[in-house]
Amino acid sequence: MKALTHTDYQFPDQVSVYHGKVRDVYDIAGRTLVMVATDRISAFDVILPEGIPYKGQVLNQIAAKFLDATTDICPNWKQAAPDPMVTIGVRCQSFPVEMIVRGYLCGSAWRAYKSGVREICGVPIPDGMRENQRFEHPIVTPTTKAEIGTHDEDISKAEIIARGLMSPEDYEVVERYALALFERGTRIAAERGLILVDTKYEFGSHDGTIYLIDEIHTPDSSRYFYAEGYEERYAKGEPQRQLSKEFVREWLMEHGFQGKPGQRVPEMTPAIVSGISDRYIELYEHITGEPFVRHEGGDLIARIERNVKDYLQQKA
Incomplete structure (x- = not known):
C-alpha cells in the first residue's frame, strides 16, 4: 500500500489550503473545513521523509469515533467523515x-x-x-x-x-x-x-x-x-x-536525531515503515475494540476527491 504524503485539490468554492505537519486543510467558502489526514509523520516538529501506510486512516477514524463519543462534554467541529481519511466540519478561529x-x-x-x-x-x-x-x-x-x-x-x-x-x-x-x-x-x-x-x-x-x-x-x-x-x-x-508515537521518537533518538540543527533523519527502511504502520493499526484495534479495515486499492487521491465532492454537492 502506497502512502499518501501530499494532496493538492481544487474543491468547489475553495478559498485556501493549509499543508500542516500531518493534515492538509481545505477552506471551503470560509465556512467549512475539509481536513485530509495524510500518511505523513512528524517527530520533534520535523516531517519525516517517508509516509506511513494507513496512518492517515487510523488517525482520522479514531478521531471521528472520539469526537462522536464526547459531544455531551463539549461541541466539536465535526460534521461528517465522507472518506476514511477525511473529516469535514465547521471552520473555527x-x-x-x-x-x-x-x-x-x-x-x-x-x-x-x-x-x-x-x-x-x-x-x-x-x-x-x-x-x-x-x-x-x-x-x-x-x-x-x-x-x-x-x-x-x-x-x-x-x-x-x-x-x-x-x-x-x-x-x-x-x-x-x-x-x-x-x-x-x-x-x-x-x-x-x-x-x-x-x-x-x-x-x-x-x-x-x-x-x-x-x-x-x-x-x-x-x-x-x-x-x-x-x-x-x-x-x-x-x-x-x-x-x-513515542516509540518513533525513541527510535530517532537512538539513531542520534532529535530535530536539532545539523542532525539528519536516519534511514527509514521498508521494515521500519512497515513496523510503524503495524503499531498504528494495533492502537486502533485496542482503543476502538474493533478490527481495522484497510481501505486499499485504486487511486487514493482520486477516491478522496470523489468522496469529498459528492458530500459537498449534497450539502450545497
Whole structure:
C-alpha cells in the first residue's frame, strides 16, 4: 500500500489550503473545513521523509469515533467523515495554544524533571517522583502552537492570558473541557486495557461558541500504556509497554536525531515503515475494540476527491 504524503485539490468554492505537519486543510467558502489526514509523520516538529501506510486512516477514524463519543462534554467541529481519511466540519478561529493534559510523569515532562525542573507551565511538580509515576490529579501544561520547522514552547496559564492568546473566561472553559475530555478518554481506555497517559486538545471559536477542533485521543496526539503489567514494570523501574508515537521518537533518538540543527533523519527502511504502520493499526484495534479495515486499492487521491465532492454537492 502506497502512502499518501501530499494532496493538492481544487474543491468547489475553495478559498485556501493549509499543508500542516500531518493534515492538509481545505477552506471551503470560509465556512467549512475539509481536513485530509495524510500518511505523513512528524517527530520533534520535523516531517519525516517517508509516509506511513494507513496512518492517515487510523488517525482520522479514531478521531471521528472520539469526537462522536464526547459531544455531551463539549461541541466539536465535526460534521461528517465522507472518506476514511477525511473529516469535514465547521471552520473555527483556533486558539494559538495546545492544551496538554498529563496523567503521568513521562516523555518530555520526565526528561525536564530528570534535569532538575520542578515546575512545568506554572504547575509545580513535587520532588521524589519517578518516571511513569501517576500524578495525584491530571495536570494541564499548555504549549504554543508552532509553525512548521519551529518547536512548540511551554507556556503557563498566566502567560497565555497576559499575551492575549485567550481571555480568562475562554481559558477557564477550555481547561474545564480538556480535563473532562481526558477523564472520558481515561475511562474508555481502561475499558480496553489501556492507560491514557497524556494527550493534547485544540480548541477554537465560531459564532461565540467554543469548539473542540482537530484530532482527539489518537496515537499522534496521545500516549497510551498497556494497563496489564504497568504496576510490575513501574515497581522495577522498567520501561512501560506503550502505544503512541513515542516509540518513533525513541527510535530517532537512538539513531542520534532529535530535530536539532545539523542532525539528519536516519534511514527509514521498508521494515521500519512497515513496523510503524503495524503499531498504528494495533492502537486502533485496542482503543476502538474493533478490527481495522484497510481501505486499499485504486487511486487514493482520486477516491478522496470523489468522496469529498459528492458530500459537498449534497450539502450545497
